[in-house]
Amino acid sequence: MEKEKTYVEDVDRELYDFRNAEKDVWKVGEGLTPAIVETISREKNDPEWMRAFRLKSLDIYNRTEMVDWGPDIEGLDMDNIVTYVRPNTKMNVDWADVPEEIRDTFERLGIPQAERASLAGVGAQYDSELVYHNVREEVAAMGVVYTDLESAMHGPYGDMIHDHFMKLVPPTDHKFAALHGAVWSGGSFVYVPPGVTVEIPLQSYFRLNAPGAGQFEHTLIIVDEGANLHFIEGCSAPKYNVANLHAGCVELYVAKNAKLRYSTIENWSKNMYNLNTKRARIEEGGVMEWVSGSFGSHVSYLYPMTLLTGEGARMTYTGITFAGAGQNLDTGMKVVHSAPKTSSAITAKSISKDGGISTYRSAVVMTEKAAGSKSSASCESLMLDDISRSDTIPAMDIRTSQADVGHEAKIGRISDDAIFYLMSRGIPEADARAMIVSGFADSVSKELPLEYAVEMNNLIRLEMKGSIG
Amino acid sequence: MSEELLKIEDLSVSADEKSILRGVDLAVGRGETHVILGPNGAGKSTLGNAIMGSPAYTVTGGRITFLGGDLLEKAVNERARDGIFMSFQNPLEVPGLSLTNFIRSAVEMRTGQKVRFFPFRKELLRAMELLDMDPSYADRDLNVGFSGGEKKKAEILQLLMLKPSLAILDETDSGLDVDAVRTVSRGVREFQKDRESALIIITHNAGILSSLHVDRVHILVDGRIVAEGDGSLVDEISRNGFAAYENKA
Numbered sequence: 034m035e036k037e038k039t040y041v042e043d044v045d046r047e048l049y050d051f052r053n054a055e056k057d058v059w060k061v062g063e064g065l066t067p068a069i070v071e072t073i074s075r076e077k078n079d080p081e082w083m084r085a086f087r088l089k090s091l092d093i094y095n096r097t098e099m100v101d102w103g104p105d106i107e108g109l110d111m112d113n114i115v116t117y118v119r120p121n122t123k124m125n126v127d128w129a130d131v132p133e134e135i136r137d138t139f140e141r142l143g144i145p146q147a148e149r150a151s152l153a154g155v156g157a158q159y160d161s162e163l164v165y166h167n168v169r170e171e172v173a174a175m176g177v178v179y180t181d182l183e184s185a186m187h188g189p190y191g192d193m194i195h196d197h198f199m200k201l202v203p204p205t206d207h208k209f210a211a212l213h214g215a216v217w218s219g220g221s222f223v224y225v226p227p228g229v230t231v232e233i234p235l236q237s238y239f240r241l242n243a244p245g246a247g248q249f250e251h252t253l254i255i256v257d258e259g260a261n262l263h264f265i266e267g268c269s270a271p272k273y274n275v276a277n278l279h280a281g282c283v284e285l286y287v288a289k290n291a292k293l294r295y296s297t298i299e300n301w302s303k304n305m306y307n308l309n310t311k312r313a314r315i316e317e318g319g320v321m322e323w324v325s326g327s328f329g330s331h332v333s334y335l336y337p338m339t340l341l342t343g344e345g346a347r348m349t350y351t352g353i354t355f356a357g358a359g360q361n362l363d364t365g366m367k368v369v370h371s372a373p374k375t376s377s378a379i380t381a382k383s384i385s386k387d388g389g390i391s392t393y394r395s396a397v398v399m400t401e402k403a404a405g406s407k408s409s410a411s412c413e414s415l416m417l418d419d420i421s422r423s424d425t426i427p428a429m430d431i432r433t434s435q436a437d438v439g440h441e442a443k444i445g446r447i448s449d450d451a452i453f454y455l456m457s458r459g460i461p462e463a464d465a466r467a468m469i470v471s472g473f474a475d476s477v478s479k480e481l482p483l484e485y486a487v488e489m490n491n492l493i494r495l496e497m498k499g500s501i502g
Numbered sequence: 503m504s505e506e507l508l509k510i511e512d513l514s515v516s517a518d519e520k521s522i523l524r525g526v527d528l529a530v531g532r533g534e535t536h537v538i539l540g541p542n543g544a545g546k547s548t549l550g551n552a553i554m555g556s557p558a559y560t561v562t563g564g565r566i567t568f569l570g571g572d573l574l575e576k577a578v579n580e581r582a583r584d585g586i587f588m589s590f591q592n593p594l595e596v597p598g599l600s601l602t603n604f605i606r607s608a609v610e611m612r613t614g615q616k617v618r619f620f621p622f623r624k625e626l627l628r629a630m631e632l633l634d635m636d637p638s639y640a641d642r643d644l645n646v647g648f649s650g651g652e653k654k655k656a657e658i659l660q661l662l663m664l665k666p667s668l669a670i671l672d673e674t675d676s677g678l679d680v681d682a683v684r685t686v687s688r689g690v691r692e693f694q695k696d697r698e699s700a701l702i703i704i705t706h707n708a709g710i711l712s713s714l715h716v717d718r719v720h721i722l723v724d725g726r727i728v729a730e731g732d733g734s735l736v737d738e739i740s741r742n743g744f745a746a747y748e749n750k751a
Contacts, residue, residue: 472598
């Protein structure tokens with residue numbers, strides 16, 4: 034097979050699965066207490082409102098029941114999770130200033146190379162803190178802000194952050210939202226001023242190196258009226274024998290006639306509990322596009338939610354989930370149409386193999402105000418053997434007779450005839466299977482920037498290796 | 503007879519535990535075109551599938567030798583790499599895999615060499631033109647949404663690009679209109695120009711054969727070859743059908 038020339042080199046598991054020794058890091062003790070939350074707040078130099086917010090969130094966390102639906106998370110014991118791990122560096126604007134070992138990590142993941150080639154700005158988080166954040170001068174000159182939340186809270190955007198932080202995802206939303214509110218650290222703040230189009234994407238990459246730790250980054254993006262942005266997030270971690278936790282939070286505000294595309298390739302190691310919350314609010318005429326690839330983690334709960342609050346607001350969701358041995362990935366999306374003439378289009382694909390469980394869970398809500406709105410969903414699952422599992426759980430709550438809602442679902446297997454056909458053209462069986470699976474994922478990879486599409490295909494190829502028999 | 507490519511001896515094949523071929527002999531040399539004619543259900547497609555190695559069929563007896571080696575020991579993709587090709591009666595659809603990328607991968611497997619994109623693309627488009635295929639099909643998903651005729655043309659396109667030593671055309675003419683049969687025949691004649699390669703045409707009607715040179719005709723009835731002859735046998739079958747042979751099986 035011809036391999037596209039790109040800076041994402043041939044992927045093998047080593048690319049993600051390398052650990053650095055913990056050197057000169059500072060971390061809080063395991064578990065969760067008011068003292069630990071106070072310590073994090075002090076370390077991070079929080080403004081007073083944030084300190085109070087953290088403590089209130091902790092209180093909510095303690096009073097909120099554990100989720101009792103979805104995949105089993107008994108293996109996750111919060112008493113064993115270290116919630117804050119600070120690497121031995123401050124945030125830098127030059128890769129040369131990032132400590133060698135950490136810089137080397139991001140080099141191996143291809144981040145600085147990608148930045149030079151095709152990104153408008155990059156943020157890189159290592160454990161609990163950003164170690165690098167930079168945005169191209171010409172993009173900054175248009176008034177685009179792309180920085181860490183912590184420093185931005187003390188600057189001219191402090192009030193804006195105060196007005197938006199955890200307003201879409203309040204700590205009362207669920208137990209892990211409360212946890213996030215208490216111990217969040219790192220992530221990015223993006224503001225795109227009215228009418229500004231950022232031509233090439235911004236990207237944040239999250240790397241969790243410390244064993245038994247949690248990562249709780251917060252991403253807050255505000256795309257102002259008529260502005261346009263593509264934001265990419267990537268994440269990975271080396272594999273450990275202890276449970277790691279990711280409970281990030283993403284809040285996206287898309288103003289009137291603005292457009293935001295949010296792309297994710299998630300490849301956490303298979304000891305990770307990925308309990309992430311993402312939510313977007315779209316005003317009149319605005320457009321939200323989600324592109325999501327979920328390959329990693331032991332257990333995922335991931336349902337990006339979109340609130341279409343303005344007339345004519347639109348949303349598309351294109352997602353793929355690949356669950357292999359030992360993985361239970363519960364993914365999907367939620368959309369609430371609460372204004373007239375809004376629309377949502379959902380394309381969800383899932384692949385399961387070697388006993389992996391992949392569940393598509395969705396909710397489409399049309400309120401009384403959603404007259405003239407449309408929602409269409411297409412769900413396709415591919416099961417590669419008899420021991421894997423694939424479920425589709427779509428919910429619909431329609432409160433207007435003037436809406437058009439459709440859902441179709443399809444579950445399939447790779448046919449022996451198709452394998453024979455490809456093999457009859459000289460293609461070995463393993464490659465034939467990988468080609469069919471890659472083809473199945475093609476409608477999603479087409480939506481990704483080229484280097485991510487290549488990475489995704491490499492991941493699929495990697496997952497498919499030795500899957501025969 | 504010219505240098506022998508394929509030799510089938512006393513071949514028996516079953517599918518779903520039902521015996522289909524019952525002792526077939528066939529020898530094909532380089533540069534030859536053989537035709538397997540027979541009524542529906544005679545086992546014609548089974549013969550092609552057994553040569554290609556379809557997992558749906560079980561060889562219960564006999565031998566197949568290709569270029570002097572035991573073919574039955576080889577996996578399907580190894581048979582293809584060694585130079586066997588079969589055009590499918592019902593080509594499979596593969597969403598997300600473009601016709602171009604598919605053929606390019608196949609050519610790389612056949613030649614063991616990386617394909618240089620631009621010369622490959624040029625050759626592909628030239629072959630598509632010969633087959634009256636719209637160039638846009640090159641970028642479409644393999645066989646997805648193709649009409650019956652387009653699928654058959656895509657098979658002949660693969661034949662021309664892969665340049666096998668032995669091509670088996672399984673009912674390539676079935677279900678095609680007159681124009682499409684003519685186009686497919688043109689592609690097959692192009693392949694016949696290579697005197698090193700051989701062709702086995704499996705069909706139950708003689709339409710596709712009228713414009714092709716034929717060396718040898720085998721009449722297959724009820725799992726056995728009951729008559730053999732030169733190209734004139736095609737005309738005889740066209741006039742009289744298989745009735746005269748059906749009680750010979």
